[in-house]
Amino acid sequence: MLAAERRLAAADARIGAAISDYYPKVSLTGLLGVESLDSSRVFAPEALQHQVSGGLRWRLFDFGRVDAEVAGARGREAEALAAYRAAVYRATGEVETAISDLVQARTQAAALQGQITDLTLARDQAQDAYQAGVLSLIEVLDADRDLLAASDQLAQARSRAALAAVASFRAAGAGCTAPGVVQGASGRQTSPPAFR
Numbered sequence: 001m002l003a004a005e006r007r008l009a010a011a012d013a014r015i016g017a018a019i020s021d022y023y024p025k026v027s028l029t030g031l032l033g034v035e036s037l038d039s040s041r042v043f044a045p046e047a048l049q050h051q052v053s054g055g056l057r058w059r060l061f062d063f064g065r066v067d068a069e070v071a072g073a074r075g076r077e078a079e080a081l082a083a084y085r086a087a088v089y090r091a092t093g094e095v096e097t098a099i100s101d102l103v104q105a106r107t108q109a110a111a112l113q114g115q116i117t118d119l120t121l122a123r124d125q126a127q128d129a130y131q132a133g134v135l136s137l138i139e140v141l142d143a144d145r146d147l148l149a150a151s152d153q154l155a156q157a158r159s160r161a162a163l164a165a166v167a168s169f170r171a172a173g174a175g176c177t178a179p180g181v182v183q184g185a186s187g188r189q190t191s192p193p194a195f196r
Contacts, residue, residue, distance in 0.1 A: 015073040094171035
């Protein structure tokens with residue numbers, strides 16, 4: 001997006017440069033020197049030589065071409081503006097998507113954490129019932145399997161939340177160097193914070 005902004009500024013400056021060709025350009029050049037064969041008279045007033053020249057440049061009879069150059073510069077500026085707007089819309093969409101993914105992953109992680117609490121309680125109750133001879137070992141193993149599956153889903157949800165956080169920082173323009181690695185204020189690279 002920054003590159004598109006710079007291209008827009010450059011295109012805008014080219015319009016000003018093209019419009020300036022409608023006006024005359026005046027230049028003055030001066031030369032000051034010393035001419036003397038005798039070193040004692042180098043700074044004498046008669047040894048000083050000077051020359052001044054001026055110039056005028058005006059594209060008075062070339063206004064049709066100047067009009068075309070101005071129109072071309074305005075067209076390039078319109079293209080750069082369209083590209084800048086597209087970059088802004090794309091960046092805004094990336095930020096919205098990343099934040100939406102982050103919120104969704106955090107919500108899922110919170111729901112899974114509650115589910116793990118319930119499954120842990122159910123597994124403990126199944127273990128107690130097995131020891132009392134009420135349930136079979138298969139039912140205890142099923143409860144363990146459900147708990148492990150929910151724990152695995154929670155780890156994946158936390159991983160997605162971390163990646164979504166990095167993506168939102170990158171989309172918003174924060175200093176990131178690689179997915180999963182955030183560059184801190186000190187310049188050192190650190191892992192993103194864990195999301196619980």
